[in-house]
Amino acid sequence: MSIVVLGLSHRSSPVTVREKFAFAEAELPAELKGLRGSGVADEAVILSTCNRVEVYAATQLEPMRAFAALKEFLLRSRGCEEILTEEIYSHCEPLSVQHLFKVACGLDSMVLGETEILGQLKKAYDVALQNGHTGGRLNKAFQKAFNVAKKLRTDTNIQRGSVSVGSVAVELAEKIFTRLSERNVLVIGAGDTSEKTARALLSRGAKSIIVTNRSHEKAVALAGTLGGQAVAFDELAKIFPEIDIAISSTSAPGYVLNRAKLEPLMKLRRNRALLLIDIAVPRDIDPEVNLMENVFLYNIDDLQAMADDYLKQRQEEVARCEEFIRQQAAGLVESARGRSTPGEITPAFGGH
Amino acid sequence: MLLYGVSTLYSVFLWRKGFRRDDHINYLLLLGAFALHTTSMAKRGFDLNHCPVTNLYEATTFATWTIVAVYSVVGLWPRLRFLGAFAAPVLFGVGIFALMPRLDTPGTRSTLPAAWTSAHAALLALSYGAFGLSSVAALMYLSQEHDLKFHKLQAVFSRLPPIQRLDTIAARLLVAGFALLTAGLAIGAFDLGHLENPQAYRLDPKVLWSVVVWLMYLGLILMRWKFAQGGRKFALGAIGSFAFVLLTFWGTNALSLLHHP
Numbered sequence A: 001m002s003i004v005v006l007g008l009s010h011r012s013s014p015v016t017v018r019e020k021f022a023f024a025e026a027e028l029p030a031e032l033k034g035l036r037g038s039g040v041a042d043e044a045v046i047l048s049t050c051n052r053v054e055v056y057a058a059t060q061l062e063p064m065r066a067f068a069a070l071k072e073f074l075l076r077s078r079g080c081e082e083i084l085t086e087e088i089y090s091h092c093e094p095l096s097v098q099h100l101f102k103v104a105c106g107l108d109s110m111v112l113g114e115t116e117i118l119g120q121l122k123k124a125y126d127v128a129l130q131n132g133h134t135g136g137r138l139n140k141a142f143q144k145a146f147n148v149a150k151k152l153r154t155d156t157n158i159q160r161g162s163v164s165v166g167s168v169a170v171e172l173a174e175k176i177f178t179r180l181s182e183r184n185v186l187v188i189g190a191g192d193t194s195e196k197t198a199r200a201l202l203s204r205g206a207k208s209i210i211v212t213n214r215s216h217e218k219a220v221a222l223a224g225t226l227g228g229q230a231v232a233f234d235e236l237a238k239i240f241p242e243i244d245i246a247i248s249s250t251s252a253p254g255y256v257l258n259r260a261k262l263e264p265l266m267k268l269r270r271n272r273a274l275l276l277i278d279i280a281v282p283r284d285i286d287p288e289v290n291l292m293e294n295v296f297l298y299n300i301d302d303l304q305a306m307a308d309d310y311l312k313q314r315q316e317e318v319a320r321c322e323e324f325i326r327q328q329a330a331g332l333v334e335s336a337r338g339r340s341t342p343g344e345i346t347p348a349f350g351g352h
Numbered sequence B: 001m002l003l004y005g006v007s008t009l010y011s012v013f014l015w016r017k018g019f020r021r022d023d024h025i026n027y028l029l030l031l032g033a034f035a036l037h038t039t040s041m042a043k044r045g046f047d048l049n050h051c052p053v054t055n056l057y058e059a060t061t062f063a064t065w066t067i068v069a070v071y072s073v074v075g076l077w078p079r080l081r082f083l084g085a086f087a088a089p090v091l092f093g094v095g096i097f098a099l100m101p102r103l104d105t106p107g108t109r110s111t112l113p114a115a116w117t118s119a120h121a122a123l124l125a126l127s128y129g130a131f132g133l134s135s136v137a138a139l140m141y142l143s144q145e146h147d148l149k150f151h152k153l154q155a156v157f158s159r160l161p162p163i164q165r166l167d168t169i170a171a172r173l174l175v176a177g178f179a180l181l182t183a184g185l186a187i188g189a190f191d192l193g194h195l196e197n198p199q200a201y202r203l204d205p206k207v208l209w210s211v212v213v214w215l216m217y218l219g220l221i222l223m224r225w226k227f228a229q230g231g232r233k234f235a236l237g238a239i240g241s242f243a244f245v246l247l248t249f250w251g252t253n254a255l256s257l258l259h260h261p
Helices: A015-021 A025-037 A063-077 A095-105 A116-130 A136-155 A165-176 A192-203 A216-226 A233-242 A259-268 A287-291 A300-336 B002-016 B024-048 B056-074 B083-098 B114-149 B163-192 B205-227 B231-255
Strands: A002-009 A043-048 A052-059 A089-091 A184-188 A208-213 A229-232 A245-248 A274-278 A295-299
Touching (some): A002 A015, A015 A052, A025 A043, A043 A116, A043 A136, A095 A136, A136 A300, A165 A295, A184 A192, A192 A208, A192 A216, A192 A245, A208 A216, A229 A233, A233 A259, A259 A287, B002 B083, B024 B056, B114 B163, B114 B231
Parallel strands (some): A245 A274
Antiparallel strands (some): A002 A052
C-alpha cells in the first residue's frame, strides 16, 4: 500500500477553477466514505482550503490507476465536466509524502512559511480520523508531517517574522512596549492600510483606538468599524499625551506632525516611548522626529523593507527545509516498506 | 576568569548573530564559571573563618559573584539566557580589574567591629553588583534602541525584551543598588565613630569618592523621576556611572588611609 496525492492549488490553477472543487467541512465525512467505498483508497484525507483542494490516499492500486480513479472521484464529486489537464497534479511516493510535509510547513503556500495551513491540515486530518477514514499509513504520515513542521518552525527561520506591513508594525510595537494591552493607538486619516495596521494592533491586545480625520464623518465611520472613538482633527494635541502608537495616513500635502509640534507634546507625555507609523505618501510626519529621544518613526518604505527582508530570509531557508523534508520522507517511506523502523527527527539545524 | 573570557568571546559571536542562536552554550560557560567562583569564595571564607569581604579584591569578586549568581537563576528560563551575552563582558572586565595588584591585601578589618565592617563591605559589594546589572540592562537597552532607531530587522529578530521593560529593569536595579549603597555608607559612617579620631578621615579620598558616587546615583534617580529623563540618557548615565565606579574604585582605595591604614 502506498500514499498518493492528487489535487489542485494556487500554483496550478486560478481561483475560478479552485472554487469549483472546494469541499464544505460538513460534506467531508460522506465524501471520504464514498471514496473509500469505491475501493480506490483504503485510507483518505481531504484537504480543502481557499488555496488548495487535495486528496491524500493510501491505496493498494498502482499509482497511475489510483490517479485516474482519484481524478474521476474529484470531478464527479464536484460535478465538474470540464477537461482539466494542467490544473490537477498528482504525486506518488516518495514525492507524495514530501508534498504533504511541504504543505504542512507552509513551503507550498502562497505566502511562504505561513502557519495557517498547518491548522487547516490538522483539522482535515482530524475529520478523517474521527470518522475512521485513516489507518496506519496516513496516521504515521500526518503525525510525521506535524512533527516536521514543528521542527522546522523551531530550528529555522522559515516561519519567523511577518511578511505584511501591518504585522511588522505590531512586531515593532511589541519590541518597544512591555504590554500592548496598556497602549492607546491613534489613527490619523482613514486609509485602508492604517485600518489594517490598527486591526493588527487590536488583535494583539492594544487597549484602545482613537480615530481622527479632517472629515469627521469618515473618522466616526472608521472608529465604528474598529470599535474605537472618533475625535475632531483640531483636538489632536489635546489627546496626544495619552497616545503610545500613532498611525498616520492622511492625504495632506505637507507634514501633519513635525519636530516643533512634537517636542512640547513629548514633554506632556513625560518622554514616554512613542511609535509613529507613517503610511502616507507624501509623508505625514517629518523624518527629523526620529532624532528625538524615545520617538521611533517608521514610514511605509521602512516597514515594507523589513517585510521584504523577512521574506528573503524565509526564501534562504527553503533549500535547507527541502533537504530535511527529503530525508524525513525517505525515512518514512522506507520504514513503511519494512526496510527500517521510523526514525526520530534527528538532523540538527545548528547553522543559520 | 578563563571561563568568563571564553564566554565573552562567545558573546561577541552572539551579538554579531543578533541573538538568533541558541545561547545555552553561553549559559553553561557562565554556570561553570559560577561553580568555580563559588568554590573559590567558599574556600577563602573557610580559610579566613569569616565572610570573604574584607578587602578590595574580595569586595570586587563578591560583587561579580552576585551578578553571575543572579544570572544562573534567571538563565533557567531559556528565553532569558541572552542576558549572559551582556553580563559576560562585564564579569570579565570586572574580574580582570580584581586581579590588579595591591587589591588583595590583608589586615584592613582588624581595628573595627567585625560585624559592622562585614555588613558595610557586603552591602557595598551588593550595591555594586546591582549597579553592574543595571548597566547590563542599560547596555541591552542601548543596543535594542539603536536597532529600532535605525530600522534594523535585528530589532524584531533578536530575543531581547522590549526596550520599555529594559528601561524599567535598569531603573529598578539602580534604585536597589542606591538603597544598598546608602545603607552600606550609613553603616560605614557609624563604623567610623568607633575610631579614635573620626574627624581626621573626613577628607579621606575614599570617603569623598563615596559621597561623589552616592550623589551621582542620586542625581540619576532624581533626573529620571523628577524630570522624566528616562530612556537613552538614563541608560548612558547608568553605564557611565558604573564605568566611573570601576575605573576609580581601585585608585581611591589605594589612596585611602581609612582602607589602607
